[in-house]
Amino acid sequence: GCSSQKAQNQNTVTMWVHVSKDDPEGKALSKNISIFNKTNKHGYKAKVEFIPRSSSGGGYEDKINAAVNSGSLPDVLTLDGPNTAAYAHSKIIQPIDKYITNKSDLLPSIVKQGTYKGKLYAVGYQESSVGIYYNKKLFKKAGISDSELPTLNKPWTWDQFLSICKRLKNKLHTTPFNMNLNDRSEWSIYAFAPFVWSANGDIVNSSSTKSTGYFDSAKTASAFKFIQELVKKGYTTLSPKDKGFETGKYPMFLTGAWEIQSLKTQYKSLDWDVLPYPVSPETKKLVSPTGSWQYAMSATAKNKKAAGALVNFLASKEGSYNTDKALGVLPSRKSNIARISKNADSAMKFLIEQNEQSGHARPIIVNYPQISRTFAETVQDVTLYQKNPNVEKVLKKQAKAMQKYLK
């Protein structure tokens, strides 16, 4: 009858995810959901809608926006790490502390990116990292011996890195390093902020209220000077060619963990490995980027318990393991590191280790998109070194610009 129908409705949890159901991630999620539907003891039923996103965030985020503006959000949704603050601030999502078990097992970077004003709003179910992929054959050709290669404990300093670049360039007559400087999207802050943090600089203060005094500090400037130096000397390029590294044009390539799979399946003949981030010669502190998509409960969730249970299950050791394994990505839980590493290749192992050791979450800011973009503009400005030779000046201007977005 009528009441049982209602009960059933109340036990149904709707969920939106940003991937296609045909992707490995979508398939893993489908599997998780069916496990959840079978194993949870309260008769909760999760129903997922797959809404693939485009690179600019179009599609999925447009749909979330539209739903927010017409009150039709699902109970559970996925969101990208940097969106946590904005969503929490706007009360689109609600704290989930009390639903999440075994929090201490989560990597600190995961907790950090999901926390806003001291409360946990979202849990990541995977991690990411970036490294310098290098072409072994080209290195050999340039006469760089294996003993000169850096390790996690002894990374290259920026100066060392520059000299390596110089050797590569002189020997190979090619641009030595591709760091995707033409990508002015999220990549910029994600991949280059670690340089800033390595120099003990920062983008904003820890409470995310000030950028002046941080983003325009001398420490921050040293990182941007390093980037400018790379461009000025011709060690990297503003307009890299697609798949230049993969086809042997660039000896070094700064990119994410996803590259491993591509190299393994499509460019089998390339002989490569991964190196850690170069570090500031002042601090010698290794910093690497982190961040990932997370699960959260919408503020309008009808059955919070059910939604909480779903989020908890998906982010649990088992749930996240299923996903991470299928995707071949970095785990979000300490307890999964060993399990994942076991079957992973050396590069993956390396990135997991680098992440554990040096991962640094991006700042939690309500107006994060603006901050991210301002960062990217800053990178771009300093790389136009002829127009903007003075890094400090650029940073001063941009810090002020950022300050406008901070409340």
Next chain:
Amino acid sequence: MATIDLDHIYKRYDKAENYSVTDFDLHIKDNEFIVFVGPSGCGKSTTLRMIAGLEDITKGTLKINGKVVNDVAPKNRDIAMVFQNYALYPHMTVFENMAFGLKIRKVDKATINKKVTDAAKVLGLEAYLKRKPADLSGGQRQRVALGRAIVRDAPIFLMDEPLSNLDAKLRVSMRAEIAKIHQDLKTTTIYVTHDQVEAMTLADRIVVMKDGKIQQVGSPLEIYRHPANKFVAGFIGAPAMNFFNCQLEKGKVVLNNAFSIPIPEGIYKQLAEKGYEGNEVILGIRPEDMHSEELFLNTFPENTVSAKVVVSELLGSETQLYCKIGDFELVSKVDARDFVKPGATIKLGFDLNKASFFDAKTEDNIL
């Protein structure tokens, strides 16, 4: 099956300064065959288009079967029309062009088929039924336009120069066909033509127009024999009637030094009664009423005038002579046997019994 009443109708086009049709007043009886003639641009097509409902009537009322139809849409007037410029549907074949009006009226396929093929046969278009208009010759297109109207069996039939692009032979047979259709279907017909033979042979009544105004309405013979004014007299008949501005002097028409011919008594009496004696009149005389046959010249020696032939055109059965009497030019149509070389002098006998007389000012017919 339909009467048409045009009550003092006026038409001015939107951007035009002048009226294209002025005070057009005509009452067309059921089953009548009316022919409009008049110089190019005199408003024939415009009048037709008003009757069809394609142009607004600026002033006046139009009645069909006694009912005012000024505001009735063309499609509800049940009129078939042949357009002066054909207006064929370029994307349809000849067959489809002809069938369209029937299809619209939901006539069944078999009937359409029969009607269209019948019409095509009559029009000599059977071989072209599958062609598009662009692949037809001018005359073929015109016949399609005619066929499109014929198949309709509408009670009113408007035709705007439907045969102008056909050769003489086809014209004659088409003309006969139109006459036959008219007799069979008793369709009230208005027909615009510039062909005098068509006008003469087809019309119950001819309407002669000029500058948007009716000049005369009458049977072909009436119009030919008793033109209401100099315009009509000059317009009807080819070559046109010859006009001479003469003096009426003592029972004779006198043209400066050129001729002086006695007027038949009955006619003179009328002219004199109306006070033209001693005054100017316009003498109108048709080319065929100037004779060169011995017989006539001998019988009416006083009516004879000498003229110099300037051009002589032989047209099969007859000859047209363009002559001069002093400075006055005239055309005469004589038997082909009387062909004369240009430059020769010829004697012409004026048959004043058949002549017309017009007032020199108003140009209206006096008699």
Next chain:
Amino acid sequence: MATIDLDHIYKRYDKAENYSVTDFDLHIKDNEFIVFVGPSGCGKSTTLRMIAGLEDITKGTLKINGKVVNDVAPKNRDIAMVFQNYALYPHMTVFENMAFGLKIRKVDKATINKKVTDAAKVLGLEAYLKRKPADLSGGQRQRVALGRAIVRDAPIFLMDEPLSNLDAKLRVSMRAEIAKIHQDLKTTTIYVTHDQVEAMTLADRIVVMKDGKIQQVGSPLEIYRHPANKFVAGFIGAPAMNFFNCQLEKGKVVLNNAFSIPIPEGIYKQLAEKGYEGNEVILGIRPEDMHSEELFLNTFPENTVSAKVVVSELLGSETQLYCKIGDFELVSKVDARDFVKPGATIKLGFDLNKASFFDAKTEDNIL
């Protein structure tokens, strides 16, 4: 100022199965005025368009002034043409339409102005110079098309039924105008018309076509008096020549029960020499060569035939009688005075001196 040689020219349209023009062989002399006549769809426009260069020539060579021009672009042929469907430039005023060809040839403004206004005067278009074609009547449009060609003073002038939409009067004056232009400018002219009067009066030579083939080329009189075959005989002359399939028996033409008339001796001799005695021939006799005048009937009593009048059409100066002799129909054209009521019986005298005789099989003229 130009000769045109058409050497065995053929034309088949892209999608058509049949040739529209077949083996067209004609040599036009400088300053000649050629008129094309023929039934609708016989290939007149097509031939004109080939001369103008608007259609490719499928086979044969075309020479202008002795030079092969098959591959010369129309604009380099220096030809002025009046299109059957006018082809006026809709976005230009009447003035601009007429001035266009001159403007293109960089004629100076004053000359253009003069030429166009002169032409407009001749054509009665002065009042319309500023209008766009859409606001003109059919005849006015046609006159613009004519004017556009006239102003050009081109050495070759092609006209495709340029007067078909004009009233008789205007037609006569336009015809005279065209004749005058031809005389003044000595333009080699080809003129398509379905109007016999135009053909007869304007042509130096007439080309009669049928189904894309030339039937006869000759002066108007030649064509009228000595038609090359039955088709030409029937096509030229209105109403058409009457044909009777007769037996040639002992110096007489005999038509089943209908008549038996002695043939003038000279003619009979020729027929007999060619072996027609006792065989079938087609007797062709024009309507105007059947006389109803007493004089003729009395002079040639043996040539008299009784006919029943079916329809009688009075056309001003003459009467056309549609009669029957037994089952055979014929048309005769008699003096208007001899108007006879339908139903009456009339005596007609056949003037066999003017008759034509055709082979019953080939239909070619025998004499």
Next chain:
Amino acid sequence: MSRKKANLIFSTFLIMMLALFFIFPLVWMIASSLKQEKDIYSQMTSIFAFLPSTNPKDWGVAYQQLFSRFPIFRYILNSVVYAISLTAGSLIVNSLAGYAFAKFDFWGKKALFAFLISLMVIPGATLLIQQFQVAKQLGILNTMLAVILPGMSSPFAIYMFRNAFEAIPANVSEAAEIEGAGSFRIFWSVLLPMAKPTIATIGTLSFIGSWNDYVWPLMVLNDSNQFPLQVAITNINNTQPVYMNQVMALLAISTIPLILVYAFFQKYLVQGLGSTGNGDK
């Protein structure tokens, strides 16, 4: 004759070069979909970039992977249904409006038309949220109507149709009117067939517009079984790692129907009106 021929060869050569300049991405896309990814980039600077793999075994690989990755046929079917419905709807709705603007003197016509033209300036891309709110109010979310209705009426298409109908001489529609055709009949049987070039143009453009739309269908549909092909394209193009040969294969699958639709409508564009029945416009 020979000069004519030389001219023809010369102009053909020039135009061919121009055509190649325009078509090279299409060729590259198709060639790239027929090779291994690494070849796409290693051959980038040589002529081989525009040739498929020399090993025919490679040709189907990307497509195979693609089909195992996505239910391509389902997506294509969805896209085709949306595109055809939207195109048909757009042709009807806009041509009707164009007809009204061209052939009727209704009250407020001029003002309405001016207003319509000014609507063209509204950037649709910035109104997504508002349009979504409207669609939600109408209760058509998650239905095909929500996908096709918003793009159906377009001021531009109305404008095109109005111009086309205005160019048709009045007497043709008058002839039909006299023959007893009502306004709609005249439109449908006489004017519309004569506006074939415009139908072809608007048809092509609407189809392409609908076919390439990604964000809007995604917003208004929840069931991924209803998604159009573009969703797969965007997805494959943005899910790391990006396999370029698969992307190219999918793009080829998506582009070729457009080329076919275009080539099909082309027929009407060449055919055109020829000359109107009387040549008298």
Next chain:
Amino acid sequence: MKNKVLRNQIGWLFVLPAILLLLIFLIIPFAMSISYSFTDYNILNPDAKKFVGLANYIQTFKDGIFLQSLRNIAQFVVFIIPIQLGLALGLALIVNKKRPFNLFYKIAFFAPVVVSLTVTSVLWLYIVNPEQGLLNSLLKIIHIAPQPFLTSTKQAMYVIIGISAWQGAGYQMLIFLAGLQDIPESLYEAAELDGASKWKKFLYITLPGLKPTTVMILTTTLISALNLMTQSMVMTQGGPEYSTMTPIYYIYRTGFTDRQLGYASAVSVIYGLIIIVLTVIQRRITNRKEK
């Protein structure tokens, strides 16, 4: 006569479906946009929006990026219109004539319209790559120093202009082609006999015959040029230093990325007004030329 006027009202019936759809999916959303422009509407926080009066509008005039984007788009429009229109007309004229390979040409010229920007941008980025890009290699042959193209604030917009013209010309070609089909062949014949060369025929028959089409294409090209977004977004993300930022991209970014729907609405209203004024001026000019 009154009745004919009445009969003409049936026109309303025919425009109704179109107008209704436009009302629902364009006019109402735009009206909502106008009302949002007076608020501090944040997409993520619709319920918290407050009326802020003209604050958004005032800010617009102080917004350096927006003003820069206006300058950019002005530059874009000034160049793209003649280039693209000329190109499109040229292409239309080429394919309007019967020639060998005609269908191939038609497909080729139209290909950039249907081929995804993903494909074309990859290729063009390769071509205009400052280091060893095809274009610079070609320039080297004629002894011109390598150019920075998209990485230069001066040149980036010109590259975008070139690529946009290349990509969009096929679209306008199609429309021109439809217009060309409406010109009766007989007019060309008449003109040819009047002695008109190809160029003269083009000038006196084609152009006047294309007039309504051209006016329309001009209007729509202007409008679509003013709506430029994707090329900038995909190829340069508005950079370098906002030299390829366009108003619509900016509105999109402000509204969706930055979530400031209220402010974005104000910008789009202002921009809409600017476009309306421009198109009115443009129509005035084209109409005046007509007289």
